[in-house]
Amino acid sequence: MEGRCGAASRLRAVTSRSVTLIDVARAAGVSKSTASNALGGSGRVSEATRERIQDVARELGYRPNTAARSLRRSSTGAIGLYLPRTGTRLDYYMNLAFGAVERAREDGLDLVLLAPGTASGGGLASRVDGVLVIDPEVDDPSVPDLLGAGVPVVTGERYLGGGVAPSGAVVCDNAASLAALLDHLAERGARRPALLVPGPGSDWAAALRTAADVWSRREGIETVVRTVPFAATPAETEAATADLIAGIPKLDAVVCAPDGAVPGVLAAAVHAGLRTGTGLLVAACVDGAAARGSSPQVTAVDLRPAEYGRACAALLSELLAGTTEPGVVRRHDWALNVRDSTAGRS
């Protein structure tokens, strides 16, 4: 009876079940501990045995069971990604997500997409080892939950709210990029630029506002700042721009912070009979489909979202591995993509 039962289960193991560490160990004639050490890299194993076991594992098609490993190591092998769900900028975030997922995969980490409210239950800690929170906004109630979930958090851009501090952050030098953009516009002949920017609820928008102020003082060129919603629709932006054109006689350049708002600016220019690129210079603080796809194409600051995502994932991965101390803030490089919309005043 014992024998029959053992034989049956062994047969099933061969036919249907997936191959486990014990199968590998048995086939290689070692104990499971040695097999584990040989494949995992830790522990003391002779080079010869290690290679033999790795060969056997490859031959049998051994894949470690993620759940068992997680249980034993009490780490899940996955990180979470939390994105703001703004209507525009989605292609930016998608590129960022792709970058993060690729980088995570290089370290053997899965990336799970977090929906708003995921963390509020509290079970987050048993499902991911850490979380990436991108562009955290102060009035998003999920953000404090994520920060308090008990796992390391890396933010993309700083979080301006209080509470538990994140373990790390990757930030863009938005002040420098806006200054570069304004320098570029001035060089192309702009003397009366305007900036369309969301209110200071996010680190990004807040930084842009002060940067515009600093630049204006330094250069002695007044920059008109006008507040638009974070996820501004083209219609809203068009109205805002038309308003500016009507109100400021010599307006010659418009910088719009959200990339999705670009079409609205262009439409207002067309309506007012201004030729984009010469009569009115137009630029955006975030590059994306809207800036690249419009006509004429719009000069924009390229935040290189895929690399941004990679950088965030890399930092979190290092924090999890313990190779980097908590509290780091890393800088992410940007680039200025000059296009026809700032060709220059004729």
Add this chain to the structure above:
Amino acid sequence: MEGRCGAASRLRAVTSRSVTLIDVARAAGVSKSTASNALGGSGRVSEATRERIQDVARELGYRPNTAARSLRRSSTGAIGLYLPRTGTRLDYYMNLAFGAVERAREDGLDLVLLAPGTASGGGLASRVDGVLVIDPEVDDPSVPDLLGAGVPVVTGERYLGGGVAPSGAVVCDNAASLAALLDHLAERGARRPALLVPGPGSDWAAALRTAADVWSRREGIETVVRTVPFAATPAETEAATADLIAGIPKLDAVVCAPDGAVPGVLAAAVHAGLRTGTGLLVAACVDGAAARGSSPQVTAVDLRPAEYGRACAALLSELLAGTTEPGVVRRHDWALNVRDSTAGRS
């Protein structure tokens, strides 16, 4: 010694470790099996004890350990999402992803983002219970790997390649939506429409091509079909449209299949001195930021990506639960968003 050791571990359990099923059971004065049954819903437990245990669990803040559950149940509690990484259409896919992640969460499933090449290793089956493959293209080498990974697969749109068949699919009636779009254009005065569409490598594009053919025959109106890349850039589309305008004297409407290509069509119209909406009607087969954000706004077929994602996740979830038999194909509804770009010939 035994006692001291036990006390020590119990103390640590209280101070640092998270609360386990055993903690709940002990606090409620029952065995772990009963606690498991009470919380899991299965097994035989009296209503009184069940409530008591649930109260205790809530009070202690018990969260089941995902890894342990996965290990025991040999299911991971997560599904994978594989998206094509085309430059345009990203906001469409992002909305779809958000829909899928929300629906998955309703069933307690995590959604992990799959990068191209994730499946080739073969370890996919131990990490997700099933996979969503959206807009599978025949020449994507990852798709056969995903289909052969040994877990249920639901595709968004059909997969035209061979090999292992998916367990389910959610499809749009692209033929019907294009016919509706062409009907709309004809009603607004179009007599010589053109269709910009990718080659027949995807189910979506193939369906559009035949639908245009069928519609033309039925209505007696010839539709000019022109092939553009799947992820057509605005520049490519502009060139293609300019070409059409030059080559076809009475051209009065352009339908462009990929949404990201919309700005190119509009630019070509402007260049040719045609007024979009009257001189040239313009429409797209996929609604998105490009169609909504352009000026004038462009009439498009709304595939309702978030709901599409929800539908895919729902189907996969049912397949995993066994409440739906494999092989199902479900239909997803679309809507026509009429905008200024098809106002009508004056």
Add this chain to the structure above:
DNA sequence: TAAGCTTGCTGGAACGTTCCAGCAAGGAGC
């Protein structure tokens, strides 16, 4: 030669859950 160190390996005990066999207690049917 005895003690101590290093190397290479082993066996067992976790990790937290679910599933299964089983067992008292009580009721029904003969």
Add this chain to the structure above:
DNA sequence: GCTCCTTGCTGGAACGTTCCAGCAAGCTTA
């Protein structure tokens, strides 16, 4: 009174991995 069934609960054994203590064998040192 005996069997049989149901209800409500229990204890132990999985699931596949990693970690830890430990143990021979060989080498060094005194």
